[in-house]
Amino acid sequence: MLKRVLIANRGEIAVRIQRACRDLNIDTVAVYTESDRDSLHTMLADKAVCIGTEAADNGYLNMQNLIEAAVLTGCEAIHPGFGFLSESPAFAAACEENGIRFIGPSAETIRLLGDKAQARDTMKKAGVQVVPGSDGPVDTVAEAERIAGQLGFPVLVKASAGGGGRGMRIARDETQVRTAFLEAKTEAGSSFGDDTVYLEKLISHPRHVEFQILADEEGHVIHLGERNCSIQRRNQKMLEEAPDWNLSEEMRTRMGQDAVRAAKAAGYRNAGTVEFIVDGENYYFIEMNTRLQVEHPVTEMVTGVDLVREQLRIASGLPLSLRQEDVHINGHAIECRICAEDVFRDYAPVPGQVEFLHLPAGAGVRVDSALYSGCGISPFYDSMICKLIVHGDTRLEAVRRMRRALGETIIQGLKTTLPIHHLILYHKAFLRGKYDTGFMEQFGQELLDMYEAAGGKNESIS
Numbered sequence: 180m181l182k183r184v185l186i187a188n189r190g191e192i193a194v195r196i197q198r199a200c201r202d203l204n205i206d207t208v209a210v211y212t213e214s215d216r217d218s219l220h221t222m223l224a225d226k227a228v229c230i231g232t233e234a235a236d237n238g239y240l241n242m243q244n245l246i247e248a249a250v251l252t253g254c255e256a257i258h259p260g261f262g263f264l265s266e267s268p269a270f271a272a273a274c275e276e277n278g279i280r281f282i283g284p285s286a287e288t289i290r291l292l293g294d295k296a297q298a299r300d301t302m303k304k305a306g307v308q309v310v311p312g313s314d315g316p317v318d319t320v321a322e323a324e325r326i327a328g329q330l331g332f333p334v335l336v337k338a339s340a341g342g343g344g345r346g347m348r349i350a351r352d353e354t355q356v357r358t359a360f361l362e363a364k365t366e367a368g369s370s371f372g373d374d375t376v377y378l379e380k381l382i383s384h385p386r387h388v389e390f391q392i393l394a395d396e397e398g399h400v401i402h403l404g405e406r407n408c409s410i411q412r413r414n415q416k417m418l419e420e421a422p423d424w425n426l427s428e429e430m431r432t433r434m435g436q437d438a439v440r441a442a443k444a445a446g447y448r449n450a451g452t453v454e455f456i457v458d459g460e461n462y463y464f465i466e467m468n469t470r471l472q473v474e475h476p477v478t479e480m481v482t483g484v485d486l487v488r489e490q491l492r493i494a495s496g497l498p499l500s501l502r503q504e505d506v507h508i509n510g511h512a513i514e515c516r517i518c519a520e521d522v523f524r525d526y527a528p529v530p531g532q533v534e535f536l537h538l539p540a541g542a543g544v545r546v547d548s549a550l551y552s553g554c555g556i557s558p559f560y561d562s563m564i565c566k567l568i569v570h571g572d573t574r575l576e577a578v579r580r581m582r583r584a585l586g587e588t589i590i591q592g593l594k595t596t597l598p599i600h601h602l603i604l605y606h607k608a609f610l611r612g613k614y615d616t617g618f619m620e621q622f623g624q625e626l627l628d629m630y631e632a633a634g635g636k637n638e639s640i641s
């Protein structure tokens with residue numbers, strides 16, 4: 180088993196990884212930037228190393244500083260968490276070149292799956308159904324127009340290197356292809372430094388259903404069931420549940436098998452997620468994420484498996500601690516991603532300071548957070564500040580628990596998305612469980628109106 184791990188991340192995910200390390204008696208080394216000096220992840224680690232500033236040193240993206248910190252503190256491995264360098268093949272390769280284990284798949288696998296057009300190709304060859312679309316990248320407007328015409332409208336122009344919902348544009352008819360193509364290409368270039376795009380048919384009102392997989396070094400691959408992540412704003416997830424309320428046992432089995440097949444086709448190692456969109460009885464592969472996901476706790480709640488513990492075991496060269504037949508889905512789990520955002524200003528991030536904090540507890544409630552009373556919320560980083568996760572024997576029980584957990588949470592001093600989550604938990608489309616990725620587009624304004632009618636705009640406490 181590994182003895183000392185550097186966590187190349189911050190905030191709640193750094194704390195979450197520290198917890199799994201402690202449970203396995205592994206020492207943790209935190210890294211922090213100047214503005215994160217007083218962060219919880221820095222305080223809780225066995226050792227903490229400053230890696231510079233965001234502005235001058237590129238903060239948590241500075242590969243050289245991270246590797247030097249790992250070498251100097253005698254770490255055998257680096258856990259990248261999610262975001263930052265977690266999906267960087269260059270970082271995975273640099274770790275290995277310096278004799279440090281990267282806790283994740285190989286650089287080669289990350290490179291393959293990070294190129295979505297190439298990943299589609301690999302999956303097609305492995306017999307996993309992908310969304311109808313172009314064969315590989317599309318280079319010119321004329322080519323995009325021709326392929327879009329063949330696919331039928333609406334189509335989606337997507338960045339090959341895409342992530343976080345960026346670099347995606349819809350063309351609803353032939354007159355919109357040019358603009359969609361050029362805009363997606365420009366955004367892809369500026370966001371990812373790679374302007375390669377491809378085309379997919381836009382599936383209207385799909386559900387986003389993803390499978391968690393684990394793979395060890397001996398080539399064993401299992402899946403741990405699915406998560407429904409269809410409550411999204413601008414293609415970014417807000418709330419997730421496990422299992423998917425609408426999935427038949429038959430479809431679950433088929434999709435799970437395809438997820439395992441997808442991972443095997445990519446030569447996968449460690450934890451990963453195979454994402455599908457589901458349209459009635461049909462499902463299509465959209466991408467595979469080569470890291471731990473923000474929403475991994477809902478899978479942990481229904482399977483009882485600590486995914487970070489499994490990641491650490493796999494990186495230590497140990498075999499998976501369970502077989503496919505040992506995976507059982509118990510009850511239902513829901514996660515709410517709480518962000519420091521002003522929902523009335525188009526969910527703009529609102530950095531500041533937490534003046535007073537009370538987090539929920541009790542049966543079936545888990546909080547993944549790095550908040551404390553008095554802590555600062557940095558303008559440099561993601562606005563997600565805390566995740567509330569609940570488990571219940573049934574979906575209804577989980578819904579009630581989440582309402583209770585949200586009701587108990589007090590984050591004073593900042594505006595947060597907490598009230599919107601609360602309203603979602605009472606919305607009838609959500610309660611029916613029949614919602615799709617269009618939920619926020621359809622009901623987002625209604626939720627804001629309800630919040631405003633309840634006096635939300637004038638509230639200093641959210």
Ligand code: ADP
Nearest residue numbers: 341342343344345379380381382387414465616
């Ligand atoms: P990213 O890597 O940027 O998150 P994804 O390919 O995972 O991009 O897609 C993010 C979300 O965009 C999906 O969860 C889904 O809601 C929507 N989406 C992606 N592709 C399609 C498609 N072909 N049809 C309909 N919706 C899609």
